[in-house]
Amino acid sequence: MRAGPSQEEVRRLNLGTLLRHLHTGGPVSRAVLADRMGLNRSTILALVSELTAAGLVREELPRDTGRAGRPSLVVRPDPRIYVLAFDVGVDQVAAARVGLGGAVLDRRETTYPRIGIRPEEAAAVLTGHAKEMTAAAPADAVCAGAGAAVRGMVRHPDGLVRSAPNTGWTDEDFGRDLAGRLGLGLPVLLDNESNLGALAEHVRGAGQGLEDLIYLHGDIGIGGGVIAGGRLLRGHNGYGGEVGHLLVNPRGGRPCGCGSRGCLEAEAGQGALLEAAGRVPDTTGRQAVRSVVEAADRGDVAARAALHTVAEWLAVGVSSLVNLYNPAAVVFGGTLRDIYLGAAAQIRSLINTRTLAASREEVRFRVCRLGDDTVLAGAAELAFGRLFADPLGHRGP
Amino acid sequence: MRAGPSQEEVRRLNLGTLLRHLHTGGPVSRAVLADRMGLNRSTILALVSELTAAGLVREELPRDTGRAGRPSLVVRPDPRIYVLAFDVGVDQVAAARVGLGGAVLDRRETTYPRIGIRPEEAAAVLTGHAKEMTAAAPADAVCAGAGAAVRGMVRHPDGLVRSAPNTGWTDEDFGRDLAGRLGLGLPVLLDNESNLGALAEHVRGAGQGLEDLIYLHGDIGIGGGVIAGGRLLRGHNGYGGEVGHLLVNPRGGRPCGCGSRGCLEAEAGQGALLEAAGRVPDTTGRQAVRSVVEAADRGDVAARAALHTVAEWLAVGVSSLVNLYNPAAVVFGGTLRDIYLGAAAQIRSLINTRTLAASREEVRFRVCRLGDDTVLAGAAELAFGRLFADPLGHRGP
Numbered sequence: 001m002r003a004g005p006s007q008e009e010v011r012r013l014n015l016g017t018l019l020r021h022l023h024t025g026g027p028v029s030r031a032v033l034a035d036r037m038g039l040n041r042s043t044i045l046a047l048v049s050e051l052t053a054a055g056l057v058r059e060e061l062p063r064d065t066g067r068a069g070r071p072s073l074v075v076r077p078d079p080r081i082y083v084l085a086f087d088v089g090v091d092q093v094a095a096a097r098v099g100l101g102g103a104v105l106d107r108r109e110t111t112y113p114r115i116g117i118r119p120e121e122a123a124a125v126l127t128g129h130a131k132e133m134t135a136a137a138p139a140d141a142v143c144a145g146a147g148a149a150v151r152g153m154v155r156h157p158d159g160l161v162r163s164a165p166n167t168g169w170t171d172e173d174f175g176r177d178l179a180g181r182l183g184l185g186l187p188v189l190l191d192n193e194s195n196l197g198a199l200a201e202h203v204r205g206a207g208q209g210l211e212d213l214i215y216l217h218g219d220i221g222i223g224g225g226v227i228a229g230g231r232l233l234r235g236h237n238g239y240g241g242e243v244g245h246l247l248v249n250p251r252g253g254r255p256c257g258c259g260s261r262g263c264l265e266a267e268a269g270q271g272a273l274l275e276a277a278g279r280v281p282d283t284t285g286r287q288a289v290r291s292v293v294e295a296a297d298r299g300d301v302a303a304r305a306a307l308h309t310v311a312e313w314l315a316v317g318v319s320s321l322v323n324l325y326n327p328a329a330v331v332f333g334g335t336l337r338d339i340y341l342g343a344a345a346q347i348r349s350l351i352n353t354r355t356l357a358a359s360r361e362e363v364r365f366r367v368c369r370l371g372d373d374t375v376l377a378g379a380a381e382l383a384f385g386r387l388f389a390d391p392l393g394h395r396g397p
Numbered sequence: 398m399r400a401g402p403s404q405e406e407v408r409r410l411n412l413g414t415l416l417r418h419l420h421t422g423g424p425v426s427r428a429v430l431a432d433r434m435g436l437n438r439s440t441i442l443a444l445v446s447e448l449t450a451a452g453l454v455r456e457e458l459p460r461d462t463g464r465a466g467r468p469s470l471v472v473r474p475d476p477r478i479y480v481l482a483f484d485v486g487v488d489q490v491a492a493a494r495v496g497l498g499g500a501v502l503d504r505r506e507t508t509y510p511r512i513g514i515r516p517e518e519a520a521a522v523l524t525g526h527a528k529e530m531t532a533a534a535p536a537d538a539v540c541a542g543a544g545a546a547v548r549g550m551v552r553h554p555d556g557l558v559r560s561a562p563n564t565g566w567t568d569e570d571f572g573r574d575l576a577g578r579l580g581l582g583l584p585v586l587l588d589n590e591s592n593l594g595a596l597a598e599h600v601r602g603a604g605q606g607l608e609d610l611i612y613l614h615g616d617i618g619i620g621g622g623v624i625a626g627g628r629l630l631r632g633h634n635g636y637g638g639e640v641g642h643l644l645v646n647p648r649g650g651r652p653c654g655c656g657s658r659g660c661l662e663a664e665a666g667q668g669a670l671l672e673a674a675g676r677v678p679d680t681t682g683r684q685a686v687r688s689v690v691e692a693a694d695r696g697d698v699a700a701r702a703a704l705h706t707v708a709e710w711l712a713v714g715v716s717s718l719v720n721l722y723n724p725a726a727v728v729f730g731g732t733l734r735d736i737y738l739g740a741a742a743q744i745r746s747l748i749n750t751r752t753l754a755a756s757r758e759e760v761r762f763r764v765c766r767l768g769d770d771t772v773l774a775g776a777a778e779l780a781f782g783r784l785f786a787d788p789l790g791h792r793g794p
Contacts, residue, residue, distance in 0.1 A: 001417060003434040004410035005401060013401035020398060037400040153755045162755045212633040226721075228630050228637070235625070235723025236609040239756045245720040247751060250645065250713045260716070260751040316647045319657070323642040324623075324721065326632025354644060354657040358550045358559045359636045 011047075014039070016388035018047050019056060019077075023101055023384060024203055027062065027076035048075055054392050055142065056081060056100070077101040080141050083383035084130050086148035086178070087193065087376045088122045090166045090220050091115050091285075095129035096373075097137060098380035100144070100387075102204055104373065106133040115220075119161075119172045127181040146186055147382035149193040149375045150174060151219065156238025159190035165257050166220050189382045193217065195232055195241060196378025197368070198225025201331050203381050205369040210328040214321055215368070216243060217375075218289070218336035221257065222265040226325060244269070248316045267313035270335055276306035289335040293342035311343035315350035322355045322363055333368035340367060408444075411436070413785035415444050416453060416474075420497055420781060421600055424459065424473035445472055451789050452539065453478060453497070474498040477538050480780035481527050483545035483575070484590065484773045485519045487563045487617050488512050488682075492526035493770075494534060495777035497541070497784075499601055501770065503530040512617075516558075516569045524578040543583055544780035546590040546772045547571060548616065553635025556587035562654050563617050586779045590614065592629055592638060593775025594765070595622025598728050600778050602766040607725040611718055612765070613640060614772075615686070615733035618654065619662040623722060641666070645713045664710035667732055673703035686732040690739035708740035712747035719752045719760055730765035737764060 005013060014037070021036055022028070028036075034044045051057040059073045077100035087094045094109035108129035126148075134143070152164025159175040175190040182188070191199075198207075198215035207213040211230040217223045224243030226233040233240045244265035245258055253262020254272060266272065270289055277292045295303035318330055332340040340347060344365070351360065368374050402410060411434070418433055419425070425433075431441045448454040456470045474497035484491045491506035505526035523545075531540070549561025556572040572587040579585070588596075595604075595612035604610040608627040614620045621640030623630040630637045641662035642655055650659020651669060663669065667686055674689045692700035715727055729737040737744060745762065765771050 001414045001434070003414060003436045003440075004407040007404070010401040010407070017398045017400060037398070039400045043400075153753065155755075163753075210633075212637075228625055228632070229628060231626060233625050233630075233722070235756075236607075236725040236759060237723055237755065239753065240609075240625070240721070240723040242720045242723070242753060242756060245717075245753055247645070247713055247717045247720075248647065250716075250751070258753050316644055319647075320642075320644045320717070323639045323644075324637070325630070326634055326636040326639070328633040354647070356550065356560075356636065356639060356642055356655050358552075358634065359632075359639060362633060 012390055012392070014043075015047055015051060015391040018044070019051060019100075019391050020388045022057060022075060022077050023388075024208075026101065027060075027074040029072050029074050031072075033075065051391060056391055080138070081144050081387075082137070082141060083144055083380050083387070084133075084146040084182070085376050085380035085383060086126050086130075086146070086188070087379055088117065088126070088148065088150045088167075088174075089193075090151055091117070093117065093122050093125055093129075094376055095126050095133065096376050096380065097133045098377070098383075100384070102377070102380070104376075106136060107376075108133060116167045119169055119174050119177065123174065123178045123181055126178060130182055143184055143186065144387045145383035146179070146182065146184070146188040147196075147379040148175060148178060148188050148190050149196045149379045150190060151193050151221070151223070153239050153242070154190050154192050154195075156191075156234045159188075161190065162239075187386075189386060191238075191378075191382055192223065192225070192241075193219075193375045193378075194223030194243075195225040195234075196382060197223075197333055197374045198227050198241070198331075198378070199232060199381050200370055200374050200378035201333070201368055202227045204377065205374065206331045206366040207329050212325065212327045213329045213331060214243070214325060214327045215331045215333060216318075216336050218268075218270065218332075218334040218339065220270055222269050222336065226327075228325065243317065243321060246317050246320060248313050248320070264313065264317040268310045268317065268339070272313075273306055273310045273339070276309055277303050278306075286335055286338075290338050293338045296342055307339065307343055308346065310339060311346050312350060314339060314343075315347040316354065318347070319351050319354035322351065322359050326359045327363055329364045329366055331366050331368050333374050337367045340365070409787055409789070411440075412444055412448060412788045415441070416448060416497075416788050417785045419454060419472060419474050420499065420785075421605075423498065424457075424471040426469050426471050428469070430472065448788060453788055477535070478541050478784075479534070479538055480541055480777050480784070481530075481543040481579070482773050482777035482780060483523050483527075483543070483585070484776055485514070485523070485545065485547045485564075485571075486590075487548055488514070490514065490519050490522055490526075491773055492523050492530065493773050493777065494530045495774070495780075497781070499774070499777070501773075503533060504773075505530060513564045516566055516571050516574065520571065520575045520578055523575060527579055540581055540583065541784045542780035543576070543579065543581070543585040544593075544776040544778070545572060545575060545585050545587050546593045546776045547587060548590050548618070548620070550636050550639070551587050551589050551592075553588075553631045556585075558587065559636075584783075586783060588635075588775075588779055589620065589622070589638075590616075590772045590775075591620030591640075592622040592631075593779060594620075594730055594771045595624055595638070595728075595775070596629060596778050597767055597771050597775035598730070598765055599624045601774065602771065603728045603763040604726050609722065609724045610726045610728060611640070611722060611724045612728045612730060613715075613733050615665075615667065615729075615731040615736065617667055619666050619733065623724075625722065640714065640718060643714050643717060645710050645717070661710065661714040665707045665714065665733075665736070669710075670703055670707045670736070673706055674700050675703075683732055683735075687735050690735045693739055704736065704740055705743065707736060708743050709747060711736060711740075712744040713751065715744070716748050716751035719748065719756050723756045724760055726761045726763055728763050728765050730771050734764045737762070
């Protein structure tokens with residue numbers, strides 16, 4: 001156990017916290033910042049001055065206040081500051097330029113005709129997108145960091161991709177490769193797509209303001225991210241929160257890509273739904289899931305039965321998660337958003353009978369608010385996190 | 398997001414950290430403390446002086462060093478400081494006087510002939526034990542706090558016992574009642590027995606030094622506590638870590654006391670083992686579990702089959718927990734210690750086939766090191782935690 005922070009470390013912490021307030025809450029006056037952070041106005045003035053000198057914030061008159069009289073200045077994120085966010089999907093890669101404050105300033109994506117993009121191929125395509133976006137950015141724009149999401153198990157803290165079964169990657173140092181190609185002199189921070197989805201929904205989505213939440217992301221597989229006590233639950237090596245491999249049907253369940261069987265991903269994933277609805281092998285992807293949910297809604301018998309089965313396993317999994325984590329919210333994203341919306345009554349009813357009364361009484365079930373860009377938003381938050389940890393770029397002693 | 402700590406808060410943090418070092422690591426020189434905490438020697442001197450003045454530590458010559466020459470002084474916890482630790486079991490209550498540094502100085506317990514002690518009865522008996530121990534303590538001993546473990550769901554942070562199915566308690570403010578009877582002017586902090594078991598094994602048991610661990614406690618039910626990132630995972634209301642209600646056999650599983658069925662507790666708890674071994678209803682308790690495990694070891698066919706079935710469900714549950722939390726260790730306590738030791742090869746082999754390779758590669762399986770006093774030790778750590786949060790008793794602004 002190390003000692004508490006030094007005065008220099010506290011100053012850095014306060015600079016980061018102030019910047020984070022502006023990033024998530026938008027422009028506000030210094031008086032509001034003083035109130036929110038519990039600091040006096042002279043300390044806030046000093047912090048704002050330092051951040052202004054570093055080109056990270058600006059003090060300006062607010063946009064039209066609609067009120068008479070001279071309005072007071074507001075502190076806002078400097079619009080020149082941005083990060084690069086990358087998302088390596090199974091059959092698609094996306095890149096975005098995201099401004100301090102969270103606005104997506106530019107976005108590019110490439111879809112592949114087949115599943116399983118190679119890491120060097122993904123890095124090359126994303127580098128191309130990044131270079132185009134950088135070239136198109138204003139001349140005075142400043143890249144403050146980069147973050148990327150991958151569909152796999154990412155070791156913490158070094159970011160090595162240990163295993164990404166759906167793309168066939170093993171022990172790939174993808175972040176280093178991508179950082180080298182970008183040549184910005186910045187690391188590319190890496191994490192699992194569902195951890196980043198959880199982070200994004202926690203910071204600016206359906207879980208905003210909640211310290212304990214579970215994000216469930218349906219794609220080809222099922223991923224998850226857990227925020228516990230306000231922090232991403234990473235576990236010993238960074239692999240925590242693999243909710244897709246919660247064993248819901250351990251005896252006689254469907255085989256799972258991980259080598260086990262009866263995992264939540266095997267029983268409630270895309271494959272299980274489409275197969276049960278008799279739609280395999282001609283369709284896959286988000287649209288295929290939506291079409292089954294829509295068919296079920298129209299009364300199609302096979303689609304209804306398929307949705308019912310998958311929803312039951314999803315509810316069993318969520319019940320265990322409610323008992324294990326006592327979350328304030330469970331957020332459904334990706335294809336699970338559609339499945340949850342298509343079977344919400346059934347899912348909630350089963351959860352009500354399979355969970356501890358105290359654990360479920362305050363839990364809320366929500367769908368992700370950031371839509372298809374949840375994961376990309378999380379990659380941006382990962383990159384901004386490094387800026388907030390040390391806004392002036394001073395390294396500690 | 399509030400600002401970082403003030404200088405006064407940092408000082409308090411450092412006093413608490415120093416005291417915690419002595420509590421868990423034992424007496425050491427100021428030089429060693431400076432090194433462990435990353436502070437300079439003059440700061441350590443100032444902190445030690447304050448703690449000495451408050452009667453919390455002493456500087457003394459070490460006990461026989463076995464070396465020639467003048468030994469340097471060591472800082473040790475003041476032997477007058479202690480906490481009261483209470484454990485309300487299903488058919489037994491225990492109380493202990495535990496010194497700063499972790500030594501059990503005195504201990505009393507009362508066993509009941511029936512299951513389901515009432516809260517006021519438990520509070521009265523524990524108060525009697527506490528008064529006897531206080532009377533027997535040296536005249537200059539100082540009680541610095543009190544903590545209690547209950548078999549139930551305890552709301553955080555106020556400590557209300559929402560539900561304790563095995564004793565039939567509902568919404569009992571047990572901590573307040575006990576504190577009132579004790580009349581020490583100190584609150585009695587409360588938590589679930591398995592959370593406290595996890596805390597104890599984390600601080601001074603089989604999980605010492607590990608930031609991510611799961612403690613599984615077998616009693617009449619199965620409880621669990623999770624340490625994630627060095628902190629107890631409490632969840633939104635304090636009910637996190639209810640691993641006994643992980644659904645391992647959701648379709649057609651055994652009914653569980655919580656109203657669900659197929660919970661880990663229902664499939665791998667005491668009842669399941671004893672029933673499968675044909676020993677119900679004439680036996681219960683830890684000794685009954687041990688006798689089945691011993692009979693299995695001697696080759697008794699019914700006992701072997703029963704242990705095999707229960708061990709399989711336990712392994713299924715642990716596999717899910719490894720995937721969900723990526724712990725550095727899983728610690729088996731209470732009756733699960735016996736079951737794990739009786740079927741370790743089977744359990745580990747099943748876990749190897751049902752978990753993600755990356756998540757399991759560094760996990761260690763251990764039995765609890767603090768034995769039958771794990772929970773009592775955890776209650777003491779809970780009480781000490783309050784002392785460490787503010788060693789000089791100053792309340793923040």
